[in-house]
Amino acid sequence: MGANTMSISEFMQHLANGTSLGSLYALMAIGYTMVYGILRLINFAHGDIFMIGAYLTYYGIVYTPLPWWAVFILAPVLTGIMGLILEKLAYKPLRGSPRITVLISAIGASFLLQNLGTLVFGGRPKAFPIPKMLSGTLNIGGVSIAVISIVIPIITIILLLTLTFIIQKTKTGMAMRALSKDFETASLMGININKVISITFFLGSFLAAVGGIMWGIKYPQLVPLMGVVPGLKCFIAAVIGGIGNITGAVIGGFILGLGEILIIAFLPTLTGYRDAFAFVLLIIILLVKPTGLMGERQAEKV
């Protein structure tokens, strides 16, 4: 037995930790994959929307008399509206332009949000106010697990089921699926493109904000650049799962979250390289299966 062996309870803790991180990644990856599916655009600003969701919650709890659970519902709605406005300002004027143009606009939007964040929220870290109910640890069969590590996957599953319902059973969901299959044909069939795109951005940003709130509880320190690295990782999660595919994004998110935590748990010497894991995985997946785990091979249009 070497020094690296870990007890079952330690392993369970890492597993819970990885699952909750994976859930957060999954929530954010969905936003990337939905937007990419419809607009073929990497929404670089998605990570910063996540940051804004967390900050709105902070201000809601600290500066308004609202109870925390009301803020937890209100902040994602507001963030969703911001995502929708972002699309109207930064991406809609460029519809029909080459993809590279829109991509640059997305990078500009991301930078703008980061720096506006620094300007408005201040560069100093802020401590996220954690509701009492969600702090602390539970003891399950000798394994102590943070409450939030259990709450996060549960909320994620509820949100995923709701989203699946919206996409599979409602008219808007059908329109979304149609647009991501074939943009032109769908728009010829009388689908209101702008409305569907707005809803997509709203949903994606809503989920990112929920992710941001739970991230704030899990890692209670807010900085304006907090969305950058998770944003990149979640895009990678979407690519791993097969970009454009929602189930794939969820799977990719869990692979990334669990992988990141477990690799460090088993090989503590790699701790400094934690953030590199996602990028290495990205390059491997691009080499081996560029369409991702669940992606379909797209025929080249001439």
Next chain:
Amino acid sequence: MKNNNLIKSLIIIGLTIIVLIVMNMFLDSYLKRIVNLCAIYIILGLSMNLINGFTGLFTLGHAGFMAIGAYTVAILTMPVAMKEMNFYMKPMIPFLLNLKMLEIPFLPPAASEFLWFIFALLMGGLLAALCGFLIGAPVLKLTDDYLAIATLGFSEIIRIVFTNTQSITNGALGLKGIPPRNHLLWAWSFAILTIIFIYSLMSSSYGKALKAIREDEVAARSMGINLFKHKVLSFSIGSFLAGVGGGLLAVSIGTIDPALFKFSLTFNILLIVVLGGMGNIKGTVVSAIIITVAMEALRFLDEPINIGPIHTNALPGLRMVVFSLILMIVIIFKKDNMFKSTLQKARGRYAKDR
């Protein structure tokens, strides 16, 4: 006609050199650094424009390639004693520690120092190009979005690796005391060489093939252009130039650390390329100079303002808000004549490409 152009270019280059020599005599070290940065950003802007503007690919990895160039040049040119002073947390691995200038016999020390510096810069560029090739070769077979995200990922990996390999790069502490070469002619001669190189590349058959790929990949392929080979070539040359630019940055500012090579560095270069115009050499040179000067000149935006009755607190972030707004306004309002050639505009074929 052609002869005439050549004479004109030579006169411009000559005048630039004279102006630089005069500036070098009279400017203080702060202003000199800005003029040097202009030259470095010209190189970086052109290298990104070669990939993004001329070939129609999309790279976001410049900060990473620059880091490779900068660290290579720093490690090759720093004296052993200086390296020992820097690596007080963890000793440097002996091979790199003992890397030092080769004295070339029969040459004065100044000359061999000169040659060694050029060698170090080229090594930095070549290593960056090698990394560019290794990352580009597999990814360039896919669509362009993947290149953007893979290069961005690569540049993040480089930063993480350089922060963690303490015995090679001194980790987050960075390297201090890189022998400075802040004579203006250093960076500017490389900038001028790069301009000439890009001009001649773009008028060669390679350059025309690159433009053909940008205009229409399918048409280019059916004309017998090897898409993959040309894309890899363009990407590797671009990475090489980024490495050289990074090396020049290292010797011009004298101190480097991994935090210097964040994504915001790539963002600045992207801003230069977008403002200068995709595939526009003159535009890139002009916008590199304007952006570099503006980045410095607008530093007051981040600081407290006291103009007569107007007093504001320090507003960190305002400067970059201004620059991101500029980028977005330019891209949104100039969208029609940014990436399309006249031919494509006439055909309007991108309308259906989304």
